[in-house]
Amino acid sequence: MSAQTLDPDTLENPSAAAPPNRGRDRGPRRPHWATGLMIAGVLATIAVFLIPLYWLFSSAMKPHQDIYTWPLQWIPRELTLGNFVEAWGSAPFDRFFLNSIITTGVGTVLEISLAILCAYAFVFVDFPFKKAVFVLIVGSLMLPGHVTLIVNYITVANLGWLNSYQGIILPGIASAFAMFLLFQSMRTIDKDILQAAEIDGAGHLRRMLTIVVPLSSPMILTATLIVMVGKWNEYVWPLIVTSTADMRTLPIGLLFLRSQEGYSNWGVIMAGAVFVSLPMLILFFLAQKRIIGGLAAGAMK
Amino acid sequence: MSITVRSPRTEPAVPSGPVPPEEPVGPSGGDAPMRQGRSERRRRSPQRRRRARRDALLFGALIAPNLIAIIVFSYYPALYNIGLSFFDWDFVAPSPEWVGLANYTDLFTDAGFGQVIVNTLIFTGVSVVGSLVLGLLLGSLLATKVPLTGFAQTMAFAPHMLPGAAVGILWLFMFDPNYGLSRWVFSLFGAASPAWTTTSDWSLWAITIAYTWQRLGFVTVICYTAILDLPKDLYEAAALDGAHGWKLFRHLTLPLLSPITFFLSITGIISAAQAFDIISIMTSGGPGVSSSTLSWMVYEEAFQKFDIGTASAAATVLLVVLLIITYVQVRYGDKKVNYDS
Numbered sequence: 072m073s074a075q076t077l078d079p080d081t082l083e084n085p086s087a088a089a090p091p092n093r094g095r096d097r098g099p100r101r102p103h104w105a106t107g108l109m110i111a112g113v114l115a116t117i118a119v120f121l122i123p124l125y126w127l128f129s130s131a132m133k134p135h136q137d138i139y140t141w142p143l144q145w146i147p148r149e150l151t152l153g154n155f156v157e158a159w160g161s162a163p164f165d166r167f168f169l170n171s172i173i174t175t176g177v178g179t180v181l182e183i184s185l186a187i188l189c190a191y192a193f194v195f196v197d198f199p200f201k202k203a204v205f206v207l208i209v210g211s212l213m214l215p216g217h218v219t220l221i222v223n224y225i226t227v228a229n230l231g232w233l234n235s236y237q238g239i240i241l242p243g244i245a246s247a248f249a250m251f252l253l254f255q256s257m258r259t260i261d262k263d264i265l266q267a268a269e270i271d272g273a274g275h276l277r278r279m280l281t282i283v284v285p286l287s288s289p290m291i292l293t294a295t296l297i298v299m300v301g302k303w304n305e306y307v308w309p310l311i312v313t314s315t316a317d318m319r320t321l322p323i324g325l326l327f328l329r330s331q332e333g334y335s336n337w338g339v340i341m342a343g344a345v346f347v348s349l350p351m352l353i354l355f356f357l358a359q360k361r362i363i364g365g366l367a368a369g370a371m372k
Numbered sequence: 373m374s375i376t377v378r379s380p381r382t383e384p385a386v387p388s389g390p391v392p393p394e395e396p397v398g399p400s401g402g403d404a405p406m407r408q409g410r411s412e413r414r415r416r417s418p419q420r421r422r423r424a425r426r427d428a429l430l431f432g433a434l435i436a437p438n439l440i441a442i443i444v445f446s447y448y449p450a451l452y453n454i455g456l457s458f459f460d461w462d463f464v465a466p467s468p469e470w471v472g473l474a475n476y477t478d479l480f481t482d483a484g485f486g487q488v489i490v491n492t493l494i495f496t497g498v499s500v501v502g503s504l505v506l507g508l509l510l511g512s513l514l515a516t517k518v519p520l521t522g523f524a525q526t527m528a529f530a531p532h533m534l535p536g537a538a539v540g541i542l543w544l545f546m547f548d549p550n551y552g553l554s555r556w557v558f559s560l561f562g563a564a565s566p567a568w569t570t571t572s573d574w575s576l577w578a579i580t581i582a583y584t585w586q587r588l589g590f591v592t593v594i595c596y597t598a599i600l601d602l603p604k605d606l607y608e609a610a611a612l613d614g615a616h617g618w619k620l621f622r623h624l625t626l627p628l629l630s631p632i633t634f635f636l637s638i639t640g641i642i643s644a645a646q647a648f649d650i651i652s653i654m655t656s657g658g659p660g661v662s663s664s665t666l667s668w669m670v671y672e673e674a675f676q677k678f679d680i681g682t683a684s685a686a687a688t689v690l691l692v693v694l695l696i697i698t699y700v701q702v703r704y705g706d707k708k709v710n711y712d713s
Contacts, residue, residue: 109518116510117520120527120589126553127542143556185438192434197427204435211446213698215646217670218691221456221684222449224674225463245441275430304535306649311675322537326653329541337545344538355533359526362533366590367597370635 127348131155131341138338154342158328161339164346166317167324170236174309174320175302178240182302183295186246190253191279195265212247216307224311234314243302249294252369256290257283293365296358303351321347450691457684468680475685484661485669485686491576492645492665498580499647500640503587504633510588511595512621525596528589536586540653543582544569547654572662575655579663582650587643591636598632599625634705641697645690666690 130138132150158164192198193205223242232238260283268278284291309320319327328343355362457475459468479485510528514521531539546553547568554565568578602625610616610624626633648667651657657664657672664672666686674683 106518109513109516110520112513113518113520113524116513116592117524117527119585120524120531122553123542123546123585124527124530126546127538130545139551141551141555143551143553185441188434189438192431196431196434197424198431199428201431204439208435208439208442211442213642213695214446214450215642215667215687215690215694217646217648217667218453218687219446219449220670221674221680221687222452223445226444226449241441242445245445246438247442250438300533304537304649306535306537306652307671310652311671322535322649325535325537325541329544329653334548337548337551340541341545344541348534348538351533351535352530355530356526359529363529363593363597367594370594370598370632370639 127341127344130338131345133338135336135338154338155345157336158339158342158346161331162324162328162343163316164321164324164343167319167321168346170239170318171303171321173236174239174305175299177236178243178302179295179299181240181244182246182298183249183291185244186249186253186294187279187284187291189246189250190257191275191283193250193254194257194260195262195278195283196275209247209251211245220307220311223308227312233312234318236318238312239309239318239320243305243308246298248369249298252294252297252365253287253290255368256287260286289361290365290368293361293368296354296362297365300351300354300362453684453691454688456680457688459681459684461680462678463680464678471681475681479682479685479689484664487661488664488666488669488686491661491663492667494576495580495583495647495665496641496644499584499587499644500637502584503591503640504636507588507591507595507636508626508629508633510592512599512625514592514596515599525593529593530589531586532590532593534586536647536649537653539582539586540650543578543585543650544654547578569655570659572659575659575663579647579651579654582654583644583647586650587640591640594632594636595629598629602628634701638698638701638705642694645694666693 129147131154132152133144133147134149134151134153137144137148189208193201198204227233227238227242230238232241264282265278268282273281304322305320306322310323310326313319313323316324316327325340325343325347329340332340456468458470458472460471460475461468514525514528534542545551547565549555549565549567552565554568558565566574568574606624606628607620610620615623645665646667647665648671651663651665651668652671655663657668661669666689670683670687670690672683673679673686
């Protein structure tokens with residue numbers, strides 16, 4: 072693969088043994104051809120990820136007949152929004168959008184609220200069995216979703232929540248990952264500030280809302296974004312818990328669009344895939360540092 | 373029994389007169405040196421105890437919503453699922469029928485289930501190892517000072533943001549033997565594209581490639597971020613000692629990254645074993661069971677065939693396998709992972 076270019080060039084190259092230059096670059100200076108190879112590697116990396124995405128968007132904008140041609144049309148001769156119009160008309164995408172926004176929005180607010188309360192308690196309130204409770208909560212990350220699927224379906228059915236917003240939202244609000252992120256971030260808050268506030272007579276609720284939440288707002292925002300992406304992309308739970316078109320979320324709507332159009336109308340199906348993907352892609356391009364930073368923080372503890 | 377338990381609690385509440393000091397009250401009637409400490413403690417303890425009780429109550433109140441949600445929607449269903457695996461049920465019948473281990477013996481004597489297990493192992497193994505190896509290489513490439521790395525990093529992460537349903541749709545189209553990119557790639561070698569998603573020889577590889585593609589970007593970006601976070605002085609010292617290139621990567625970067633690779637492999641296994649949306653969109657586990665994994669099978673048995681017993685048994689197998697893998701990795705990985713930096 073492309074990155075192998077890293078290895079042999081600097082190793083076998085005599086100038087690599089030269090003492091490191093005093094500039095910003097660490098390590099020995101690379102010869103030009105090695106830099107060229109590495110740029111080629113980076114370009115290959117971009118191609119691996121960009122070409123499928125390009126194919127998604129360009130196919131969605133090609134007229135019907137231009138999709139079914141050989142040789143492939145890398146650059147569309149003509150761009151059209153017809154597929155989007157047709158996709159929007161062939162399935163109630165406005166309703167899917169609304170459902171996705173409601174379930175994602177409400178679910179995210181609930182999950183982040185639970186995570187804030189929980190993380191605050193772990194960092195700032197004393198309790199004898201704290202560690203055990205912490206393990207219990209974080210340990211739930213080890214339980215695969217497919218193990219809880221059937222019984223959660225039964226629970227929601229017994230509550231009469233099938234095909235309802237609360238049925239889609241509530242089983243997903245428990246928070247272990249976001250709680251963990253916020254816990255890590257709140258731990259770094261200087262406890263003296265809180266003690267000063269306590270002496271001034273501020274109760275826990277006041278301290279949480281006026282000191283802890285503002286101080287950890289960067290991580291709260293990051294956790295919110297990550298949780299939001301997860302809920303927007305959620306697939307299997309909304310699939311089994313909804314039964315009518317007016318309750319479907321976007322990813323499920325996409326499945327039904329596919330089974331409706333079969334393999335015969337790729338442009339329309341790709342347009343549907345763009346509807347589903349675009350909000351998250353826009354969110355990502357606006358906030359990529361936060362999202363990546365939060366996931367990396369979760370990985371590195 | 374009940375009296376001795378109650379007596380120390382009611383004792384302080386009774387505003388009794390002088391208590392004879394010889395009479396031991398409650399279980400904690402200590403000796404002389406203890407008594408002095410006790411009398412001192414007695415002055416502070418009600419306050420402290422009240423505070424501790426208040427904190428415990430507050431802690432409970434703050435934790436409760438999350439803990440209840442986790443118990444009701446994670447732990448309870450996981451345990452109940454194990455129970456259901458000993459019954460036959462179709463969601464509709466008024467009461468499930470006890471069948472003991474029959475669901476498990478049926479599973480393990482069914483050739484199809486063997487295929488599902490092998491598929492799950494291939495799908496998980498290839499996607500985890502493949503994305504980890506490639507991700508480490510791409511991540512270290514993107515951590516060098518070469519133009520366009522910032523753009524490459526953004527592009528790499530984008531697939532992780534896409535819904536699996538959209539990724540599945542996209543790859544389904546790319547694997548189309550007549551009009552997909554697959555035909556173009558194979559035509560470069562003068563070959564015809566296989567019908568990836570509709571033939572049993574290729575369907576498993578189609579979903580594995582699509583899933584690995586989505587995962588690879590995430591792994592690459594996490595590795596890239598981690599490498600940039602590594603202590604630079606170690607690299608300067610190693611460079612002074614004449615280490616560079618592959619040696620540097622092998623003896624410095626890889627060991628320093630071990631906590632990250634450890635984390636990525638565990639989370640990779642857990643999420644690959646649960647991969648569902650890509651499979652559902654691209655192949656629905658077919659043709660036959662050629663691309664069926666445990667997670668697809670759980671869904672299919674429960675919500676398409678309404679065979680709850682078999683589905684629960686398959687889910688329990690999934691749970692047990694994942695718990696064993698996690699346990700072994702934590703147990704064995706802890707010794708190998710380098711946590712100090």
